[in-house]
Amino acid sequence: MNHTYTAATLEARDIACIRDDRTLFDKLSFTLEAGQAVLVEGRNGSGKTSLLRILCGIRQPDEGTIHWNGGDIYRLATGYNAATAWVGHKDGIKLELSAEENLVFARSLGTPSGLEISDALEAMELGGFDDVIAINLSAGQKRRLALARLLVTRSPLWILDEPFTSLDTHGISLIENMINIHLADGGMLAVTSHHPVGLDSADITRINLSE
Amino acid sequence: MKPATLPQAFAILLRRDLTLAYRRRSEIINPLLFFVLVTAMFPLGVGADPALLRDIGPGIIWVAALLAALLSLETVFRSDFDDGSLEQLLLSPHPLSVLMIAKVLAHWLVTGLPLLIVAPLLSILLHLSDDAMHTLLITLALGTPVLSLVGAIGVALTVGLRKGGTILSILVMPLYVPVLIFAASAVANSDAGLPVNAHLSLLAALLVLATSLSPAATAASLRISMS
Structure with missing residues (x-):
């Protein structure tokens, strides 16, 4: 794992998510650059998973757009998929x-x-x-x-939904280590977690959806 | 390393689905067993009069094939949806519609092709003539891929629903009707010594239409279901 990623930018512009007439979040904007992480926090049902599914392009935001290197991810489609890796609630194995x-x-x-x-x-x-x-x-x-x-x-962009589910403390430190190497390499990370995530990087954006 | 080319990804997905089918054999045997049993029950139910069986035989075999196809449809996406593999497919850098062709092809190979193999036995059971058996095989070869292709759209639309089975039948059955009409009447015509070219051409046209439109429609339906 000696590679470094080429610099890239992920930008969410005023995105909103509405589910069953309930606004989970709106006017959410943030920028993620090489080596940075965004940590999504919030209570159960506050829309953490929905936000991550929007970021990887499974779900469309009800308002706003998401840009990868300046291009709308829905225009980029498969080109954006090549840059992302998603591990959701379901293991996908x-x-x-x-x-x-x-x-x-x-x-x-x-x-x-x-x-x-x-x-x-x-x-x-x-x-x-x-x-x-x-x-x-x-x-x-x-x-x-x-x-x-x-x-x-x-x-370059890892999108992880509760990566530590069912892992023991040793497993958690294994994954944290892997994430830290990824970020040091110039990778990017969007993650939700109930456990505190031990990240070396100081470049962490925290988004709390319950506030 | 370079990313897998589209043909490679296609081949790996096809192989994966065939391996999975082999490892859960009972799921494949079920529709085939259904097809054979339904057809075999008819002579017991309506009586073993050869003339009667020859009259209704083509219809019986095709209706049974249709229901067997419907029975097996959900397996196209159900397990991939349940374990999250479908999300991974959706987020791959390859065009989803091409990956859908691989999935439908795998489904046809394990559920459609076996029907073709047992069909000659069933046509003997129903006293069909050699000509009719021949036509039956051609109609199954042209028709069963259409059933898989069209069915995949329906499954893609309903896979996110808790109880999608009923809606799936209602959604897909009307689209199966043209295949049933042309295929069954081709076999009946052939038994009566009439020409069948027109029927077979129409079935081939349906296959071409389904092959060209269904993968894109399936991919779009999946995106809607998953969001």
Whole structure:
């Protein structure tokens, strides 16, 4: 992981999210640049996940626009998808496939980082689980397998929804370490978490949706 | 490293879906078993009169094929939706409509193709002539991909709903009717010694239409369902 990313900018301009006639948030603006992180906070149901889904382009904002290097992400479409990696509530791994098969597939859906799959599993402390069918992994191991996707593909912008769910303290520090390397490399991060996220970078924008 | 090219991504997705289908074989066997059982029950129900079976045979086989296709449709996207893989597909840098072709192709290979393989046996059971059996295979080869392609649009629209099954049937069945009409009457005509070229040409036209329009429609429907 010695690569550095080319500088890029993500900019949200006055975005709003309305769900079932309820305004979750509006007039939300922020800018994210290389090496910076945005930490989304708020109570349950305050729209944290909705905001992240809007940022990765699954959902459209009800108002406002999101720009990647100055271009609207809906115009960029697949070009923007190449720059992002998303790990949501659902792990996005197939339980009937082995750990290795899951990552081979994930790699084909992005830009390969050049890191071997066995090395990525090793880094997530899943070494030796290559051929294990994912259904036989524990919840924490599944989560780490889902996060291993971030290592086999090369995406400057990581969008993570509660990445620490079902991880133990050791697993959490593993992921924090991975995130810190990513940010030091000039990567970007948008994250929600109920746990405090231990980030080295001072460049953290906090957005509290409950205020 | 360079990103996977579109043909590579297509091949990997196709292989993944076929591997998954192989590892949950019971899901594939179910529609096929349904197809065989429904058809095999008819001679028991209406009596084993060869003339009667020849008259209703083409209709029975095609209605059973239609229902078998409907039964298997939900498997196209259901598990991908439940485990979050669908979000990953949606956010891939490859055009979603092309990935949809891979998914539908995989679905047809595991649910449509087996119908073609058992159809000759069923046509013997229903006393169809050799000509009719021949036409039946051609109509199944042209028609079942249409069922998968059109069905995929319906599944994509309903996958986000809790109880999408009923709506799916109501949505998709009317679109299946043209296939049923042309395919079943082609087989019946062929049994009676009449020409079937017009029917087969229309089925082929439906296949071309579905192949060209369905992937884009499926991709757009998925984006709506997921947002």
